[in-house]
Amino acid sequence: MTDSTPPLIDARDLSFTVGTAGGPVNILRGVSLTIRPGESVGIVGPSGSGKTTLLMLLAGLERATGGALRVAGLDLGALDEDALARFRRDRLGIVFQAFHLIPTMTALENVAVPLEFAGRRDAFDRAAAALQSVGLGHRLDHYPGQLSGGEQQRVALARAIVGEPQLILADEPTGNLDRGNGTAVMDLLFGLQRDSGTTLLLITHDAALAARCARQIRIEDGRIASDSAVLAEAA
Amino acid sequence: MIEGAALGARGTLGLAWRLARRELRGGFAGLRIVIACLALGVAAIAAVGTLRAATEAGLAEDASRLLGGDLEIRSTYQPLPPEGRAWIAARGGRLSEVVQMRAMAIGPSGERSLVELKAVDGAYPLYGALVLDPPVPQGGLMPGGLMPGGLMMDRSIVERLGLKPGDEVRIGEARFPLRAVIVTEPDKVATPAIFGPRAMIPLADVERTALIQPGSMVAYEYRVALPAGADARGFAAALRTQPFADGGWRIRVADQAAPSVTRFVDQAASFLVLAGLTALLVGGIGVATGVRAWLEARARTIATLRCLGAPANLIFATYFAQVMVLAAIGIGIGLVAGYALTWAAASALAGALPVPPRLGLYPWPLALAAIYGLLTALAFSLWPLGRARDIPGAALFRTGLAAPTVRPRLSLVAANAAAALALVGLVVATADRPMFAAWFCLGALATLGMFRLGASLLMAAARAMPRLRMPSVRLGLANLHRPGAPTPIMLVALGIGLTTLAAVAMIEGNLRRQIAESLPEAAPSFYFIDIQADQAEAFDATARALPGVTEVERVPSLRARIVAVDGVPVEQMVVSPETAWALRGDRGLTYTAKMPEGTRLVAGAWWPEEYAGPPLVSFDAGLAAGWGLQLGGTITVNVLGRDIELKVASLRDVAWRSLGINFTLVASPGLLSSAPHTNIATVRNAPGQDTAVLRALTDAFPNISGIRVRDALEAVASLLGRLGTALSSTAAVTLLAGMLVLAGAVAAGQARRVRDAVVLKTVGALRSQIRAAYLVEFGVLGLASGLLAAVAGTIAAWGVVRFVMHADWVFLPGTLASVVGLCLLLTLGFGYVGTSLALRARPAPLLRNE
Numbered sequence A: 001m002t003d004s005t006p007p008l009i010d011a012r013d014l015s016f017t018v019g020t021a022g023g024p025v026n027i028l029r030g031v032s033l034t035i036r037p038g039e040s041v042g043i044v045g046p047s048g049s050g051k052t053t054l055l056m057l058l059a060g061l062e063r064a065t066g067g068a069l070r071v072a073g074l075d076l077g078a079l080d081e082d083a084l085a086r087f088r089r090d091r092l093g094i095v096f097q098a099f100h101l102i103p104t105m106t107a108l109e110n111v112a113v114p115l116e117f118a119g120r121r122d123a124f125d126r127a128a129a130a131l132q133s134v135g136l137g138h139r140l141d142h143y144p145g146q147l148s149g150g151e152q153q154r155v156a157l158a159r160a161i162v163g164e165p166q167l168i169l170a171d172e173p174t175g176n177l178d179r180g181n182g183t184a185v186m187d188l189l190f191g192l193q194r195d196s197g198t199t200l201l202l203i204t205h206d207a208a209l210a211a212r213c214a215r216q217i218r219i220e221d222g223r224i225a226s227d228s229a230v231l232a233e234a235a
Numbered sequence B: 001m002i003e004g005a006a007l008g009a010r011g012t013l014g015l016a017w018r019l020a021r022r023e024l025r026g027g028f029a030g031l032r033i034v035i036a037c038l039a040l041g042v043a044a045i046a047a048v049g050t051l052r053a054a055t056e057a058g059l060a061e062d063a064s065r066l067l068g069g070d071l072e073i074r075s076t077y078q079p080l081p082p083e084g085r086a087w088i089a090a091r092g093g094r095l096s097e098v099v100q101m102r103a104m105a106i107g108p109s110g111e112r113s114l115v116e117l118k119a120v121d122g123a124y125p126l127y128g129a130l131v132l133d134p135p136v137p138q139g140g141l142m143p144g145g146l147m148p149g150g151l152m153m154d155r156s157i158v159e160r161l162g163l164k165p166g167d168e169v170r171i172g173e174a175r176f177p178l179r180a181v182i183v184t185e186p187d188k189v190a191t192p193a194i195f196g197p198r199a200m201i202p203l204a205d206v207e208r209t210a211l212i213q214p215g216s217m218v219a220y221e222y223r224v225a226l227p228a229g230a231d232a233r234g235f236a237a238a239l240r241t242q243p244f245a246d247g248g249w250r251i252r253v254a255d256q257a258a259p260s261v262t263r264f265v266d267q268a269a270s271f272l273v274l275a276g277l278t279a280l281l282v283g284g285i286g287v288a289t290g291v292r293a294w295l296e297a298r299a300r301t302i303a304t305l306r307c308l309g310a311p312a313n314l315i316f317a318t319y320f321a322q323v324m325v326l327a328a329i330g331i332g333i334g335l336v337a338g339y340a341l342t343w344a345a346a347s348a349l350a351g352a353l354p355v356p357p358r359l360g361l362y363p364w365p366l367a368l369a370a371i372y373g374l375l376t377a378l379a380f381s382l383w384p385l386g387r388a389r390d391i392p393g394a395a396l397f398r399t400g401l402a403a404p405t406v407r408p409r410l411s412l413v414a415a416n417a418a419a420a421l422a423l424v425g426l427v428v429a430t431a432d433r434p435m436f437a438a439w440f441c442l443g444a445l446a447t448l449g450m451f452r453l454g455a456s457l458l459m460a461a462a463r464a465m466p467r468l469r470m471p472s473v474r475l476g477l478a479n480l481h482r483p484g485a486p487t488p489i490m491l492v493a494l495g496i497g498l499t500t501l502a503a504v505a506m507i508e509g510n511l512r513r514q515i516a517e518s519l520p521e522a523a524p525s526f527y528f529i530d531i532q533a534d535q536a537e538a539f540d541a542t543a544r545a546l547p548g549v550t551e552v553e554r555v556p557s558l559r560a561r562i563v564a565v566d567g568v569p570v571e572q573m574v575v576s577p578e579t580a581w582a583l584r585g586d587r588g589l590t591y592t593a594k595m596p597e598g599t600r601l602v603a604g605a606w607w608p609e610e611y612a613g614p615p616l617v618s619f620d621a622g623l624a625a626g627w628g629l630q631l632g633g634t635i636t637v638n639v640l641g642r643d644i645e646l647k648v649a650s651l652r653d654v655a656w657r658s659l660g661i662n663f664t665l666v667a668s669p670g671l672l673s674s675a676p677h678t679n680i681a682t683v684r685n686a687p688g689q690d691t692a693v694l695r696a697l698t699d700a701f702p703n704i705s706g707i708r709v710r711d712a713l714e715a716v717a718s719l720l721g722r723l724g725t726a727l728s729s730t731a732a733v734t735l736l737a738g739m740l741v742l743a744g745a746v747a748a749g750q751a752r753r754v755r756d757a758v759v760l761k762t763v764g765a766l767r768s769q770i771r772a773a774y775l776v777e778f779g780v781l782g783l784a785s786g787l788l789a790a791v792a793g794t795i796a797a798w799g800v801v802r803f804v805m806h807a808d809w810v811f812l813p814g815t816l817a818s819v820v821g822l823c824l825l826l827t828l829g830f831g832y833v834g835t836s837l838a839l840r841a842r843p844a845p846l847l848r849n850e
């Protein structure tokens, strides 16, 4: 980790405030964070501390109300909605706790869709290969409703990696799965990350899972409470 | 167990009702579409029915005024003999004589126009009042307000001829000062002025015009006011048996309320009712889908009830009660709206209705509309309700996949079929033309089936489609066949509405086109009538010598009343409804030795040119078929008071559309040539020469009247146009119902659309790509239903034009293209709105939940 490589994520004093009936609520209060390419980062913190919100900001699905955010060299605050979509399409893979597959599309279609929109001719071949790599080569034409939770999450995983993104964002990907399925999905995720050198940002409740990441960040009440990289530097 | 046993049928109903009320209290958002769909259809039917009842009440109310008397005797060519007058007077009848004919009215400027001339005696009008402008002062005038020697005319012709009061107008050989403008003619409904505006002169002056000559087309009408309490039908029957009575008479009684007008109202109304029924049919589809979606949303509740031990009948009764309550609300709204709509329609149609409708509350049409609504609600909700009845409690423990499709039990299927059959039965039984109504039902069913099949084919085609490289197109097409895709309902809902619109547009277009727009190449410019035998040669010569005249054709013309066919008097004949018109009133009759050019013989042969035997006739093949008349059969006609038996020698296809001289009856010469008669001629002239030709010929022959073909057609076209407007508006109601169902389907899929759009955006789809995908989906849907509607609408219109209206069919690609285009626009519009709303949704809240 030399300082010469530009950071993949560079967040400065990010804040996110929403107005509610009971007055403004500060969900993120000045988060600064630098993540370099190839890192694997586990984000932990109590429920409601702002982890998912941070992920939404990093994915360009919400806009920060304060601070500056560059991801893969792009100033997300300056991009319009379509540019953000292109950014996600070309650089990002996201895995949600609730999978968020399109229920009326088959597994294959769900995985191929991002490549299709990117104009890739080999969208379906690559999607099939991706599903193969997550062990679902025999379930290509199944609809999400016909798959178990673990299988659905593996489809979501395949969708996240099929475009060979620079960054994978995963928000409690095993939260809806039993232990066995959860472990299988996580093994896959870490294996993929290791093999391709992708940057991984994993939000989780599970301290053991977070420990499998090279770096851990703890968020509490909208702020970074601790960061293992900073600790290591300080040490 | 004991409790369950104690819960009898009444207990079940009571409990079901309590459960239903409890659920309804929570609102009925999902069933609003059911209410709206039923309300729309019921409103259309209630409005048409009420308008019809109100119009007929208006006709009945003023029957005597409209007819001009309690009784009317109409005789062509010949006046009533003095014995007849004496007979009527002896029985206390007051008589008024009216003589009608067509004539040219020529203003001081030489400007001229055909008029429907009515010469009336001092007793006119027996009922009602002739309203004139300026009003004729009381006293010093003839009874009834007519001034001797005076002329009264409709405002339209006064304006056309540029007349001032006192100006002299020449009619035939006589000159009349214009006294007043006719504001209201009390008996106009029963004796309408068809070919031109009305002109009225005193009967005493008719002689001076010299228009009445042997064989002239003159109708003598005798209106009789009977003493109070007298029986008009009995009077008419007794009259018929008198020795002076004439087989050629047409006797009308007032309480038949101007039957031809009533018939017209009935027929127009039954078309409108059918159009209203299509709206209800589309509404029914809305009911079915609305109920199904609503029950699906309640599947968990139902499964829970099942787990708690609720019997299937209780569940059925609970949801049935709710649907019926909402159906009742929808029907109620529909009745009120339809009733209100009647007044709007009455004022919109004011010009097309024969009399001002008598606005009031008519319970029967409203009840009928309500029954239609109820049967529709039943026919379209029993199936989904029956399926809900059998949702197993185990469904509660299955997630993700939709509940398995169960078929309702047999008794419910039977009840459903019964409701549908009752609906069809009611449509047919209450129709003015049951056959046509039956065809309509069959057609509606076939159309429904066609669209459902079309939807299946479309989905299969979308599935079989090779994977396209354009992601938006691939996605849009794939959306058509995804599990739970609303393709069938959208296609059917939109399609039925559009089919109705397409059919009506094509029927209207066909009539309009045949009448006004595309005059056949061969159409003449003028008809000239009342050409006397001794004027015939001179007329031909004069006409041919006129500049611009390219063709003059002239044939003898008689008016004949058919009194018997194959020896059976017309009153006893059983004929098809489409051909009954030809037995009423006079028919044109001509004679010729040579077969006219362009004649299309269907059966038999033309008589030899030198034929001199007993009279033969060549008859209209269509009428013959409707009357069961064969070659060799006989038609007895009354000409100038004399009965003549004609033997059918051949049958012809009469091409009415050519607008040449067409006669229902073409006889062999001989016997008829000696009867006094006039000639009728057609003249073709270069465009722009009309005025000059009319002037020259009517100046040369003052007793001859010229009818400009274009004017006559335009008069008919404008009447049809107003009818067409009424039909189109009813068709528009159907389309509205279709749009309602479509909007419902789009709204029902909106949550799915929003969720999909969010996920697609998250994985990197651009807004334009998502929008394009949805527009492809909606566009293909719109195109498919538009094309199918074009096919179905064309078939329906063809059937109506060809077999109901007996007109020639013209395919109108432009009209059809606009229907398909409209369909495309509509669906794309709905799709665009739905998609734009979906794209506006912020992704984060949707992604963060669960």
Ligand SMILES: Nc1ncnc2c1ncn2[C@@H]1O[C@H](COP(=O)(O)OP(=O)(O)O)[C@@H](O)[C@H]1O
Residues within 6 Å of the ligand: A018, A020, A025, A027, A045, A046, A047, A048, A049, A050, A051, A052, A053, A054, B848
């Ligand atoms: N749009 C919003 N409006 C109001 N409160 C919100 C909104 N989004 C998130 N929150 C609140 O912000 C806090 C942080 O949420 P989240 O980022 O989901 O936390 P975590 O993922 O760490 O559990 C929670 O209390 C949540 O209820």
Ligand SMILES: [Mg+2]
Residues within 6 Å of the ligand: A051, A052, A053, A171
């Ligand atoms: Mg979270």
